[in-house]
C-alpha cells in the first residue's frame with residue numbers, strides 16, 4: 001500500500017516538490033500576456049543559457065516531460081526500419097509503455113546490463129546484418145546518464161560509444177533525465193559529457209532536479225533538428241504557455257542551481273548508502289554515483305517498511321529496492337528513515 005500522505009520518502013526524485021527559486025520564477029513569469037508557443041523573452045533567455053552550457057550552436061526545444069523528450073528526440077534521428085540499441089534497464093525500454101516503439105516505429109534492441117551501462121563490445125555483435133533488408137538497421141545507441149541503476153558513464157566511456165556510433169553511421173542519444181546528477185558526480189561541466197564527447201541528441205531533465213515539469217530536447221547537430229518543430233507539434237509536446245517551462249529552466253541554469261541541487265541529492269545518496277551499509281541484513285548492490293541507492297532488503301520486511309516510507313522494489317527476484325534522494329532531502333530525513341529501517345529489519 002502506497003502512503004497517501006505528504007510524508008517525505010525515498011521512492012523517487014519525482015516525488016519531491018519544486019525548488020523555491022523555480023517556484024518564484026514561475027510566479028514572476030505570471031505577469032501579463034506574452035506571445036504563446038515560445039515566441040517570448042523567457043524562452044529566448046532560457047535557450048541562451050542552454051547554449052552557454054552546451055555550445056552556442058545547439059538547437060533546444062522544450063517539451064512537457066521526459067518520455068516525450070526521449071520519444072521525440074529519437075524520432076528525429078530515425079526511420080521506422082531502424083533499431084535503437086539500449087540497456088535492458090533503460091527507461092525507454094521498460095518505463096515508457098512502448099511509446100518509443102509506437103511513435104518511432106523502431107525496434108528497441110536491449111542489451112542485458114548489470115549496472116545500467118552498455119559498452120561497444122556488447123553492441124558490436126548487433127551490427128552483423130547491416131544492409132540486409134530482412135533485419136532492422138541499427139541507427140541509435142541510447143544511453144541514460146545517470147543510468148537507471150544510479151551509475152554514471154565517464155566522459156571517456158561516452159566518447160568511445162559516440163565514436164563507435166559515428167563510425168557505423170549511428171547516432172548517440174542520451175536520456176539525460178538525470179544529466180545534472182551525472183555532471184555533478186563527475187565534477188565536470190555539462191558540455192564535457194555531451195558536446196565534447198560527441199552526443200548527438202540529448203533529453204535534458206528538469207523535473208527530477210527541482211522543476212515542476214518540463215524537459216528539453218537538445219540537438220548537437222543542426223540537421224537533426226530541421227523538422228523537429230513539426231515533430232514536436234505532431235507529437236503533442238508543443239506547450240502553448242511555453243514561458244512557464246522556459247522560466248523554470250532559466251532559474252535552474254542560473255547561478256548553477258542545477259549543479260547545487262544535483263550535488264546535494266548526490267551527497268544525500270552517499271550518506272544514505274553509508275548508513276544503510278551499517279545494517280547487516282542490507283547489502284548495497286550498485287555503485288552509488290548519483291542520487292540512487294540500490295540495496296537488497298529481506299523480502300519479509302518490505303511491507304512493514306513501505307507502510308511508513310513507500311519505495312519501489314526494483315528486482316523482486318533478489319528483493320532489491322531502489323531509494324532515491326532529491327534536492328530537498330535532509331540529513332534528518334535520512335536519519336529518521338534509517339532508524340525506521342533498523343527498527344523493522346533489526
Ligand SMILES: Cc1ncc(COP(=O)(O)O)c(C=O)c1O
Nearest residue numbers: 065066067068091144148175177
Ligand atoms: C531515466 C529516465 N528517463 C526519463 C524519465 C522521464 O519520465 P517522465 O515521462 O515521467 O517525465 C524518467 C522518469 O522517471 C527516468 O527515470
